Amino acid sequence: MDHLYDLAVVGAGLAALSFLQAGGAPGATVVLEYQEAPGGFLRAALSAPGFEDAAAVIGGAHRVPGVEIRLGAAAVELLPASEPGASHTVLVRTRQGLDRTRARRLLIACGGLEVPREHDQIPGTRPAGVVTPIFVHQLLDRRYLPGRRAVVYGSARYAAATARRLADAGVAVTLVPPPGTRAPNVHHAVHIERPAELVHIGGFPRLERISLRRDGQLIDLPADTLVYATEMMANTTWLKGSDVALDTHGAILVDERYETNVPEVYAIGTVVAPSLDHVQSVSMGRMVGSVLRGGPA
Amino acid sequence: LGLSPRSTFEDTIPELPADARPDEGDVVCLCRQITRGEILAALRSPLPPTTLDGLKRRTGAILGECQGNICIPRIIELFEQQLGRDPLSIEKNARGSSPICGRIPQGGAAPRARLDVRWGDD
Numbered sequence: 001m002d003h004l005y006d007l008a009v010v011g012a013g014l015a016a017l018s019f020l021q022a023g024g025a026p027g028a029t030v031v032l033e034y035q036e037a038p039g040g041f042l043r044a045a046l047s048a049p050g051f052e053d054a055a056a057v058i059g060g061a062h063r064v065p066g067v068e069i070r071l072g073a074a075a076v077e078l079l080p081a082s083e084p085g086a087s088h089t090v091l092v093r094t095r096q097g098l099d100r101t102r103a104r105r106l107l108i109a110c111g112g113l114e115v116p117r118e119h120d121q122i123p124g125t126r127p128a129g130v131v132t133p134i135f136v137h138q139l140l141d142r143r144y145l146p147g148r149r150a151v152v153y154g155s156a157r158y159a160a161a162t163a164r165r166l167a168d169a170g171v172a173v174t175l176v177p178p179p180g181t182r183a184p185n186v187h188h189a190v191h192i193e194r195p196a197e198l199v200h201i202g203g204f205p206r207l208e209r210i211s212l213r214r215d216g217q218l219i220d221l222p223a224d225t226l227v228y229a230t231e232m233m234a235n236t237t238w239l240k241g242s243d244v245a246l247d248t249h250g251a252i253l254v255d256e257r258y259e260t261n262v263p264e265v266y267a268i269g270t271v272v273a274p275s276l277d278h279v280q281s282v283s284m285g286r287m288v289g290s291v292l293r294g295g296p297a
Numbered sequence: 298l299g300l301s302p303r304s305t306f307e308d309t310i311p312e313l314p315a316d317a318r319p320d321e322g323d324v325v326c327l328c329r330q331i332t333r334g335e336i337l338a339a340l341r342s343p344l345p346p347t348t349l350d351g352l353k354r355r356t357g358a359i360l361g362e363c364q365g366n367i368c369i370p371r372i373i374e375l376f377e378q379q380l381g382r383d384p385l386s387i388e389k390n391a392r393g394s395s396p397i398c399g400r401i402p403q404g405g406a407a408p409r410a411r412l413d414v415r416w417g418d419d
Binding site: 076093 | 332364385388401
């Protein structure tokens, strides 16, 4: 347990796997991943059009020689090095209990969480059936239906992929892009509304309708499921007390070499630039690999 | 207060006090860092919670930033495993508040899943 690694990577999603696949690991490396499989929360959406880049990275990347990937291992606290040259410690919970992982350098690539309706304080009731995409994907993975008539509120390719997967499972799906956004490319089984603002949620105990506002007019849409797919937020609550500097939204602040304010602690991907589309994760993974091997950013 | 000064500090946090068993230390609720053991301990108690909100109030799971979107499917599995509950019968709170509407029939239209991505050795 007290083995000292050259590098510990927190997260095995798109950014981390891009880093590993590009040959980024600079020595004995351990990857700590909360889920039971690599690929991050994006994994379920990968087969949809628009994710070819991510699917290529995630498809084969975890068989990297010399890299130990620990699945079902959630980082719960970071204790940075107490002095220059000392090692960082990550507290990790696994089935066997709590252990400490020590490493000279740390790469934080733990991604983000989907912003739920509660975070944006959409008014109305709080019924069952108001969820985010990861909930839908997990139910479909287990062959359960989250609803019969769903509205997906969002315009990211990830929102489109979720709508498509629901439609494939036989759910009647309407996609509503938020104001100022454009509908993504979705297949024919998904009905697409013009952009509108979600202003109210109604029904209890199960969702019955949502209310949209467009051009000053209120429109009611019946639905038993609302998939709220507007934004990501950085997954950084586990860093509380670690001195790693965050911006006002909780994303990790890094310099042009992806180093945080704590020496030898780096961060890449959604945890740095929250985005449902993970647009920068692959390139950040490649670039930080170059930095950690002593090359240019 | 009767506190005494300490000269040594452990750089670790104690094992959780819940009646968890040794191989249940993994985290189920990522936002609040609630473990499988903590949830199973609540479900094993003499009067186990009967709804997701009940479990939420016992353990603190589901109460984090993601509002249960990551952990509720896993928690439903633990209800099934520990109490033999049919996943379709598990409700959020009131009657009729189940997060699951039905099963996708075997052999029916399979939803596009991660299966068409190559996962290597696992």
